[in-house]
Amino acid sequence: MSIISIKELYKTYGSGESEVKALRGLSLSVDRGDMIAIMGPSGSGKSTLLNIIGCIDRPTDGQYLLDGRKINTFNDSEMAMLRNQNFGFVVQDFALVERYSVYKNVMIPLSYSKKQIKSKRDKIEEALSQLGILEKIKAMALNLSIGQRQRVAIARAIVNDPDIILADEPTGSLDSDTGEEVMEIFKQLNKDGKTIIIVTHEKKVASYCQMTIRIEDGKISK
């Protein structure tokens, strides 16, 4: 059974002359454990698709099933709960709160989690160990290198043990060596059973994935 099932998805921004059709009847199915790259030119609708999949945005029309649940009918509070429990987000600018420590950054999803967690500190240390940056637990995010910041962002994405990791240009701000390291981490997470969806411009990044979906003008072209 697909973990993500999207049928005839439409997303329109604005109205009248300023109307922009970001998605035009897009359909997509993602199975549990897939690692998918979404590629396409700027403005093709790939980030909109990622936002809808990640319950950040709502479609104008069409159906989105997440693990069999109809997301269209969920309210804001339920959407927030889904973001917390089902998704881990990694974005291009690392999205760390610079005035927080590494510990506090990784803590954020756990602070909203309603799962029974015996020791939040253990979970954070486990995530940081997995990413090889446990020794930075007390460091301020501001003082980390670019590569370390992206590792912290990934640690935060996995700390709540989500099924799906959504990455929007995760290597866009990294040099090629660090980018490769990050992709190896994603590959390992996929091997561990996580479903991973990556939006990227880079073919090299897409080459790490089992499947590449190309979007043009709000539809899957290939």
Added chain:
Amino acid sequence: MLGHKFRYFFLFVQILAAIILISFILSISFNANNFQDKLNEIMQDQKEEIYLLIDNSSSEKINEIFQNEESIEQQKELYEFIKQNLSFRTYTVDQQNALWLSKNNLDNSFALDPDNAFFLIKIDEEFQSVFKLKCVKGRLFPAKDFKGTGSVIPLLLGYDFQNYYDLDDIICDDEGKHYKVTGFLEKSSFYLSPLRDDSIFWLDKAFVVPLQPHKFEYTNNYDSAINSTFIITDDPENLQAIQKKSNELELYTFEFRSFKKQLEFILDYTYSRIKQLGFILSIILYFSIIGLISNLIQFINTHTKEFAIHLLCGGRMVSIIQRILIQTFFIIFIADIIVIVIHRLSMTTLLTIASSLLIGTIIIIYPAIMLSRTQVKDILRRSK
């Protein structure tokens, strides 16, 4: 960051000043209304008007009176003339005294100052009927108490003393004078002495003793008693006899002002103070509210990325709005605590808290609406 903290502190001081000003305006206004109510309460059974004796003598004249050893006889004559005049009634309440106890087990709320001076008034018999004093226990002063020659002075205590003393207890002051408790006044007993705007005197924590002119020894005893005497008459012309007598004795120059007239003075003074304070308040409020709204909007703008991260990780817009609320209402909360310390629990405090909540709501309404209308994807886009 330091600049932000300094600005935040500066705005806090402004809001604090505004809220304290609101409490003072309310307090002044309540005092004036209370005074009016209490005056009406006293006057409803009085067909005659009550007049204050305001001493307008020059300071040189006062010095001359006090330096003249014979003036005690002249003052005695004037005092007796006023008290025994048949064309008007009088009452006297001498509040120019305080009491220090030899042994004190009263709590701090009874003391007038850190030296444990307690509120003491000396009254005559008429005072008791004008202000409708009644006892919850014991009795008021009968006529003989004002002529007593014994060494033990009868004592009426305010309502709040009941936890500390019983009837017939003997209390000793620091000069070795003995007082015997003869009664406890009803709760919220009061009298009016409208020389200033805060002129309702509550007697719940007061020591009340009979005025005994036959025991006066010093010049200032008569001076104090004369200047604490109020005239009750329906004909102001009768008052001229007092001035005439005073002139004959080369004593004071009086102004006779009715309670009603004095009330008008007090209300005029109150309104002008409220206007002044209200003007200052409106300026402070204008700048502090605009400043705090700008501060919150700046806070939202500089924390957009942080909010976006929290929203991505499962936070809700409500929890972000809560942060804004907490930041604003923390300032209001601290200011309200200070108001409670100043005014304790009273109608002034409650209305000040209500006003401060209104101010807080005005401050957060625009930033909160701004945030609540923003969607998660918009914050994410802005944070990029």
